[in-house]
Amino acid sequence: MYNPDATRATVDDVAQAAGVSIKTVSRVVNREPNVRAATRERVEAAITSLNYRPNASARNLASARSHIIALIYDDPSAYEAPSSGYVLSLQEGALRACRAANRELLIHPCDYRSRKVSEELQTLFAQTRPDGIVLAAPLSNMPKIVNAVKASGIPCVSLSPGRAKVPANAVVTNDQDICAEMTAYLASLGHQRIAFVQGDAKHKAVSNRFLGYLDGLSASGLARNDHYVVQGDSSIASGERGAEQLLSLPQPPTAIFAANDDMAAGVTRAALRRGVRIPDDLSVAGFDDSPLAQLVFPALTSIRQPSAAMAQRATQLLINPDDIDNGGSNVVPASIVLRESTGPIA
Amino acid sequence: MYNPDATRATVDDVAQAAGVSIKTVSRVVNREPNVRAATRERVEAAITSLNYRPNASARNLASARSHIIALIYDDPSAYEAPSSGYVLSLQEGALRACRAANRELLIHPCDYRSRKVSEELQTLFAQTRPDGIVLAAPLSNMPKIVNAVKASGIPCVSLSPGRAKVPANAVVTNDQDICAEMTAYLASLGHQRIAFVQGDAKHKAVSNRFLGYLDGLSASGLARNDHYVVQGDSSIASGERGAEQLLSLPQPPTAIFAANDDMAAGVTRAALRRGVRIPDDLSVAGFDDSPLAQLVFPALTSIRQPSAAMAQRATQLLINPDDIDNGGSNVVPASIVLRESTGPIA
DNA sequence: TAATGCGATGCTAGCGCTGTCATTCTGCTC
DNA sequence: GAGCAGAATGACAGCGCTAGCATCGCATTA
Numbered sequence A, B: 001m002y003n004p005d006a007t008r009a010t011v012d013d014v015a016q017a018a019g020v021s022i023k024t025v026s027r028v029v030n031r032e033p034n035v036r037a038a039t040r041e042r043v044e045a046a047i048t049s050l051n052y053r054p055n056a057s058a059r060n061l062a063s064a065r066s067h068i069i070a071l072i073y074d075d076p077s078a079y080e081a082p083s084s085g086y087v088l089s090l091q092e093g094a095l096r097a098c099r100a101a102n103r104e105l106l107i108h109p110c111d112y113r114s115r116k117v118s119e120e121l122q123t124l125f126a127q128t129r130p131d132g133i134v135l136a137a138p139l140s141n142m143p144k145i146v147n148a149v150k151a152s153g154i155p156c157v158s159l160s161p162g163r164a165k166v167p168a169n170a171v172v173t174n175d176q177d178i179c180a181e182m183t184a185y186l187a188s189l190g191h192q193r194i195a196f197v198q199g200d201a202k203h204k205a206v207s208n209r210f211l212g213y214l215d216g217l218s219a220s221g222l223a224r225n226d227h228y229v230v231q232g233d234s235s236i237a238s239g240e241r242g243a244e245q246l247l248s249l250p251q252p253p254t255a256i257f258a259a260n261d262d263m264a265a266g267v268t269r270a271a272l273r274r275g276v277r278i279p280d281d282l283s284v285a286g287f288d289d290s291p292l293a294q295l296v297f298p299a300l301t302s303i304r305q306p307s308a309a310m311a312q313r314a315t316q317l318l319i320n321p322d323d324i325d326n327g328g329s330n331v332v333p334a335s336i337v338l339r340e341s342t343g344p345i346a
Numbered sequence C: 001t002a003a004t005g006c007g008a009t010g011c012t013a014g015c016g017c018t019g020t021c022a023t024t025c026t027g028c029t030c
Numbered sequence D: 001g002a003g004c005a006g007a008a009t010g011a012c013a014g015c016g017c018t019a020g021c022a023t024c025g026c027a028t029t030a
Helices: A011-018 A022-029 A037-050 A056-062 A085-100 A117-128 A143-152 A175-188 A204-219 A236-247 A261-274 A291-295 A307-319 B011-018 B022-029 B037-050 B056-062 B085-100 B117-128 B143-152 B175-188 B204-219 B236-247 B261-274 B291-295 B307-319
Strands: A068-074 A104-110 A132-135 A156-159 A170-173 A194-198 A229-231 A255-258 A283-285 A302-304 A335-337 B068-074 B104-110 B132-135 B156-159 B170-173 B194-198 B229-231 B255-258 B283-285 B302-304 B335-337
Touching: A011 A022, A011 A037, A022 A037, A056 B056, A068 A085, A068 A117, A068 A307, A085 A104, A085 A307, A085 B085, A085 B104, A104 A117, A104 B085, A104 B104, A117 A143, A132 A143, A132 A307, A143 A156, A156 A307, A170 A175, A170 A307, A175 A194, A175 A204, A175 A255, A175 A283, A175 A302, A175 A335, A194 A204, A194 A236, A194 A261, A229 A236, A236 A255, A236 A261, A255 A261, A261 A283, A261 A291, A291 B291, B011 B022, B011 B037, B022 B037, B068 B085, B068 B117, B068 B307, B085 B104, B085 B307, B104 B117, B117 B143, B132 B143, B132 B307, B143 B156, B156 B307, B170 B175, B170 B307, B175 B194, B175 B204, B175 B255, B175 B283, B175 B302, B175 B335, B194 B204, B194 B236, B194 B261, B229 B236, B236 B255, B236 B261, B255 B261, B261 B283, B261 B291
Parallel strands: A068 A104, A068 A132, A132 A156, A156 A170, A194 A229, A194 A255, A255 A283, B068 B104, B068 B132, B132 B156, B156 B170, B194 B229, B194 B255, B255 B283
Antiparallel strands: A302 A335, B302 B335
16 A cells, blocks of 8 residues: 555465475474474574564464453543553563563553443453553453453463452452552651542452551551541542641641552652651651652652563463463562652651 | 363454444445445444454455554653653554554654664564554654654654654644743743753754744744753753852842743742742743642642644545644644642742 | 384364455435 | 346365475485
């Protein structure tokens, strides 16, 4: 049509050039065994010289596999929340694994609030027939979505499905432990009144963070005080509200740990507005290490979720299930990133 | 394999159920003309009852079209810059158009610094054979990339290609005009010393912003003063450096307009660190209306780039070239978003 | 030398759909 | 009511590849 070069080389051309049958070309391309080294080289030379690239559609049609991995995540544009870094990290990790294995990545932001999600997913699966599905949190905790994926029968790996017992087909992070660590770190700075801003209750993975906070308190010998626990909804605004509430307390906390960076940014804003200095008067910690953690002033101490690494691992698992045993664990550790917003008690 | 339901209905099944030939089913599915209403209904009923979904690979193989649109953008993970909102907006817009027209979107973050970009793109095109390519800025100003895309012969629409004369196959925004407007707005607040922090010089679209700034100055009767123009590189750090320099001037500016939000955030940080109050002592404006514009304190006045709308428009153009005349312009207007960081001179 | 076995290679039938062209059916006109 | 244009429908050949089986050839063994 448009491309003068559009009549690309096919297996037949390569076969002819190499003096073999198309089946042998196919064997070489797909790295199948039982091809003599000399033959293989001849075919490879032909492929190079003809600049042959297999046609994905033909391949998909003839074989059962589509060479496509679908990445399904919560549609960020359906949100107020601007935590876009998460989605991009997922994409980055999944793409890395796909490129390494010569697979295509199909992204599918999915609005779980929509009535027609199941149907929409069904259409997606039927049309593109991905070989595997990476289901990212928080969708991985939503029965409606999980069931729709299960019903398709397509192999699926969940990211942070948020169940107590980690299923085999899941990749998780040590969120609870790392939150305990963060809390203990704040305590080690001398803070005795450490508050927590909870995230959206629907996200199981997020509520683990609260459990970690409690673990950290007790590990540091601090008593739980429910006045220091407020409920947010993961938005910046809810962080601001939470901070207002906490800072109005007769004995306000000297450290606030928020279950995500957006809320921590909200806490920061509320504090700055009140003239509370950070970290002199108040330490603030977040979770996600989202881009904005570095952007707000002062830069946020946070917890880096290994989202990219998790997505990559999940994708690898789908492409090569044998990897399950093969070394790499399905628990990818998070890490604490220290910045300006936390410090010793003044 | 995995799916007991994997043996999905095919055209043959539908044809048999509806008592027509497969060709007629194909006509109905593809909305081709010359099908009697009664027949169409019968086929549609069969499709519904069998839950038939056409197999994309088979369709692609048989027709010349792949039903795939490729979105190519600068790989954000190759960057320091955390302005991820842009990429997600592009995806959002392109996806919206694709879903409406029942197309697949293939995303391709592309590291233009890599030596092998051209080859990489060639492989991408050969394997997936997209029907169209949306090439986002800043890649759309890079000859190496543009040429690789051109060489493929695949129809392409560029986003903000940054040429003086807007080519037909491009979607742009009125960036220069809107920057003039922002500058004039600052002047209207009483500011006489308005500074500008320039972005990465490589991005043609970004340098248009500077031209807009100059336009705005002269429209407001203010003289250009090169002491008030500093060069940044689009990063937060460069915004901080720029602000340091500007605020150290014997007659520091009372307003700083930065060519993107990251730099504006940097300006804000530098100002807060020096104890300069915003907007009482200094007005700050950015460009992009990235998520962080709302997150930093005080929230940034900025310019909202219609990235999603532009990507959507570009995708539509590729899917249905006739739209070119059909109403919708290829200039999608940007808009000013007023927030806390600008105000009248104190 | 002939029989045997197995690695290497080729042949052929589809995968599910669309494009082309042939054929059949309508509804009109005169 | 015959003739005809044009709409409606169908038959069939691929698209480029892979899977399954058939076949070939070489080295080993008796």
